Amino acid sequence: MQIQDLPYPDPGVPDARSGPRFLLWLGLNQLGGQLKSLAWGLLHFLSVSGLPFCVGFAVQAVVDRSGARLTLAGGLIALCGLGIAVGDTMLHRTAITNWITAAARVQQLLARRTAQLGSALTRRVAAGEVVAVSTGDVEKIGWFVEAVSRFTAAALTIVFVCVALVVYEPALGIVVAVGVPVLALAVLPLLPRATRRADFQREKAGRATELASDTVAGLRVLRGIGGEDLFLDRYRRASQEVRRAAVRSARMWSMISAIQVLLPGLLLIAVAWHGVHLAREGRITVGEMVTVYSAVMILTYPLHHFEEIAMAYSFSRPSAKRAAGVLALERATDSKGSREAEAPTGDLYDPSTGLLAPAGRLTAVVCGDPDAAGVLAERLGGHAAASSDLPSALLGGVPLDELPLDSARGAVLVQDKDPVLLSGSLRELLDVPSSGGVSAEDALAAAQCGDVLDALAQGSLDAEDPMDARITERGRSLSGGQRQRLALARSLVTDPEVLVLDEPTSAVDSHTEARIADGIRSLRQGRTTVVFTSSPLLLDHADRVALVHEGEVAAVGVHRELVHSEPRYRAVVTRETDDEAPAHDRRHVKQLNELDDLEDIEETA
Template sequence: MYAIPAPDPGTPDHRSPWRYVVWTARRQWRTLVLASLLSILFMGVQALPPALIGRALDAGLSERDPRALLFWVAILLAAGVAQAVLAALAHRADVYNWFHAGYRTMQIVARRAGRLGITLRRRVSSGEVVAVGSSDMEELGELTEYTGMLVGSLVTVAGISAYLLASSGTLGLLVVVGVPAIVVAMGPLIAPFHRRTTTHRERLADLADQAGDIVAGLRVLRGIGGERMFARRYRAASQETRWAGVRVGRFDALLRSAEILLPGLLVAAVVWFGARAALAGEITPGQLVTFYGYAAYLVVPLQALTAVLGTAVAGHVAATRIVRVLALRRDIVDPAVPVPGPAPGGGLSDPVSGVVVRPGVLTAVACARPAEGLALAERLGRLRDSDPPVLFGAVSGASTDPAPPDAADVVALRDMALAEVRRRILVSDNDAWLFPGPLRAELAPDGTSEERLAAALHAASATDIVAALPGGLDGLVADRGREFSGGQQQRLRLARALLMEPEVLVLVEPTSAVDAHTEAAIGERLAKYRSGRTTVLVTTSPLLLDRADRVCHVADGRSAAEGTHRELLDRDPGYARLVRRGAGT
């Protein structure tokens, strides 16, 4: 056996669902072969008792040989012991394959999600990602788990058929023809089961999306009285998902019934013809018992074969969703030939809006529409591309006079390697998550000194949050920071962004959920903490705008005016209305 998860999950073949399934199998072919061999041995030993019982009966009844009877009984006992040992080994190998395939898929999907970044949120719903990371990986794991059972069942059925053919042509032919007929009879049930399973998975993903949206906006919904309306929508979607699950369950029950009925009919036919052959003296009583035992035992491998069909359907649906995520490509890609970035200490210029972020100062941008501010922040951090591109380097002048793109010390962001852009420019908005684990590791994943942690927490006015958390910095944070309020999450995200110490820090409404007193403290401390470094604040809060070195007012997507906060209040009526509205006055 090998370590789980694998150190390197590999590069998947996601050209089609079945290609991904085959690729997964090839990555763990050794353990699949081991599981298949153990399954063959287990099911082979499991198939011995009917023949051994038949020989024991013939030795005891027909030949009346006590020693032979004891011998066959001892062999039967040894077969039982071997069966128990092989069952444990085969099950261990099957479960290992399940975990191996499941964790490999989880690693690959997580790696792809990390590389896609913001593209994943734009192109795939969160519910679908949740489904891939939970139920779909389980279905794919079950498909690999059943591989050994499939091989063992096929070999066992072939071996029993050959034995019956050698003992009685009629009975052997009945089994040889009957087994494929059962598999063919199950075929018409597979396509409807596949459709219903696909629909159910889509409903589950949509329902997870709705649940996430409701939880994220619960406070807003309560404030506008929309909680009941969205609850009714969620209830209706939940009922649709439930009925989709019921339809899947009905077909699954039909498949399970067919797994019992069809092999049962084959057993009845074998017993009927076997009894007639025994009465005619063509076979001995022991052989009749053997034939009956094998006919009854064939139910086990046949059920395994039909179960594999159902698992293959669910596995194909799961693989379809997995390759859909793996086939996504980033909206933002590296240039064919990246150019080195400018010297440290540069600013940014956005020709689309005309906003210029001067080096080493705290620039605030007040946008009339929140979407404009978010789009600007994403352009400045190259989370989205623009034409003409954002410029990085020794920019200067007013927003109406950006640095020329051919300046030697100015580089277009889209010409730089993404890794360098991400290292030098950090965009932090309110969609950034808090991940589960110790708070210290959440704030500084690469580690830092206690002094720097304390300074960043003080600048973000988050010291009280750490003091109230059991365990302090070593206390555990739940998934997405559920134990913290919206304002506390904002302050912790701000502290995390400050600890990254980026060359350029872009903050989008970092204090929208905190009270005025805390907001004023953050504005003052943030300016001191980032003194001498390029910082952008996208906000309409007058408490933050008043602390900025420069303020740019953006209206209708373009820079309308710039200056200090108080200068713009005096000479820009549109800015004054925007800021006072943001202040609630």
């Protein structure tokens, strides 16, 4: 796999049982790239390690005054230099390719899993954690995958050089063969502590990222209540905790690096002292002593890769564990499904609560617990957690978790109470998969987005058409009500068979809300629509209203009947007690009559 071939046509099915298994799966899926990197790494390291033998051969040729052998030594040194240059260049090229392609594979897997889970992802994993996994963790995982082949080449080179030294000069070679493994394994006792400190640093960094993300998302509210300084102090404390954790982690790794410098130095001293002693006794030649000394000095280069692989694994293991944790998440609806690809039509029914949304009707659902309402809305869309024991919702009598993922999502669209607007133009925002039955203009009109278009046109100097005006990330330049109406328009454009809306008008004023209710009813005529709300204006436009109390449908009817006959319904919708009910009934009837009069005036105009 080359960089120009990215993205992968199919990134594969990861082994997400644990972090190490995930790393192993990544390495096996890039076996070809790993073998290429290993081959070039062996050429590079062996060429580097061959220099001491060439130098020792040349020194001995000078001592013996042999011009032929000196010429041969020069040719061997030039050949080693060529091998070093070519091997290093190609090693870097293949290693970086392994890094980038591994990171790209992980990012594709995370993107695919995020798309499958949808809004359920951030309810099971913190948003800051998702951001950290898809950015910093991906880089660390790629680093380890890239470092494996270089480490393997360095380890094989060290074994080869130690064997060669034992054969070349046993008296000194045995000292090197015993000392080098000690150097390579000396830092192992420090790795667990270094890993724990690195994990602690990563945990602190994830919390700081999550805090920063939440602060930016709520910046408008913070400014409104004057809370910027409070959250700034919180983030400052969090960032200082990250800094202290990073310093503690760096101290441990600096100690490991110091050991990697100290112990090879002691080995060099031992080899030099023993070699001089043997040379004085005439047991070895000067050239042999220079060869062994130079070989030990050169071995410090591949030995550094032992430290690198230890660091790479220590940092990548928790990163791989977090990535595997996200990739292991499942939705209740199977990705392939056991039914035919074509989605069924008919009534939408939830066996757990007994909620029925008749086909082609506008059904409103009143639920006193907002969290329970959100869970029920997700279950109606087939997005329930895989760990849930509740049965799947049925569409036309077919369980949604038996449908292929694409069919289930094409049939039922769920807009949660906090929809996200991606950055880009308004035209791009509304360019979503749809039936083609609803135009962008009709959807914007139904969602009462006229003032939003005017605001976008005024705020964009280079866009003549409001549809080409830019929307900032998450729509932060717009008010909460404007963002909510644009998200509603996007949902209406898709024109799904079933549309589930969770509090779609909670941030708009009553007059706009009444017009939106009428627009939804008109635009969704003949389509199944479920609205979770407690707004009397939306409830009065519904064909059918269901009260969900303590996990079950407690009452079904129309709004004007339920508000008089069902105390539990009245308590949720009006937030008034039974003692206040008579007075409220009169006020409520008056408000509805005024609303009817307003609608008659608008129709006449």
